[in-house]
Amino acid sequence: MTPRPVVVGTGPRHVLALHGWFGSATGWGPFAELLDGDRYSVAFVDYRGYGARRGETGSFTLAEIATDALAAADGLGWSDFAVMGHSMGGTAMQRVLADAPDRVRGLLGISPVPSTGVPFDDRGWQLFSSAAEDPASRYAIVDLTTGNRLSPTWIDRVVRFSLAQSDVSAFAAYLDAWARTDFADEVNGNPVPVQVVVGEHDPALGASVVEQTFLQQFPNAALEVLPNAGHYAMFETPVALLTCAERFFDGL
Secondary structure, eight states, X not given: OOOOOEEEOOOSEEEEEEOOTXXXXXXXXXXXXXXXXXXXXXXXXXXXXXXXXXXXXXXXXXXXXXXXXXXXHHHHTOSSEEEEEETHHHHHHHHHHHHOTTTEXXXXXXXXXXXXXXXXXXXXXXXXXXXXXXHHHHHHHHHHHTTSOSOHHHHHHHHHHHHHHBOHHHHHHHHHHHHSOOOGGGTTTOOSOEEEEEETTOSSSSHHHHHHTHHHHOTTEEEEEETTOOSOHHHHSHHHHHHHHHHHHHTO
């Protein structure tokens, strides 16, 4: 039996939360603790190979994430919902939209990977593809995507969390899923409300990437850039992220 998602709150506004490559259902930091449970019900799901689903087999694809996320919504009795996705979860949320457009009320992307995938040069691919086996590569990626400006203590904790919360084989396979899967033609022009939030210190998935992808693809997309944040706004600037999220969800 598929483990039940971690649900925060009992409010009438339903949100599916899809984590990033280094995360899990319990990897949303202070942001998750700040959510107003009277206004929202937020279901934080684990992908196969992550968190409560470590050791579980699968194809480790975006399609599988979307299928499992929709099954989680069904299990909660949700007919419609918003989807929130961080990083890898940002492309997975678009896969959910493509598969169930009548059920998705809105998308909130936090430093999201676009549906076009992510191009890498040889050096970048070597770094990211080595991260499954090499903790030092994971450290370098977190440091890079937060602007080489944050506490080594915190970066090390992110790395140790990711090592403890994911199977190596799944972690490796999901890189291909988010970096080399292009399904943009399935979501281009969708009128769903989309809010994208990025950190000013994220060199990988910052404003310029969003302007070339999300803002071109979705006619009702908006972008907000958070000062003093990189790729992990839920840890770096949780109150600012919460403010953006509340404004978006309450407007749906």
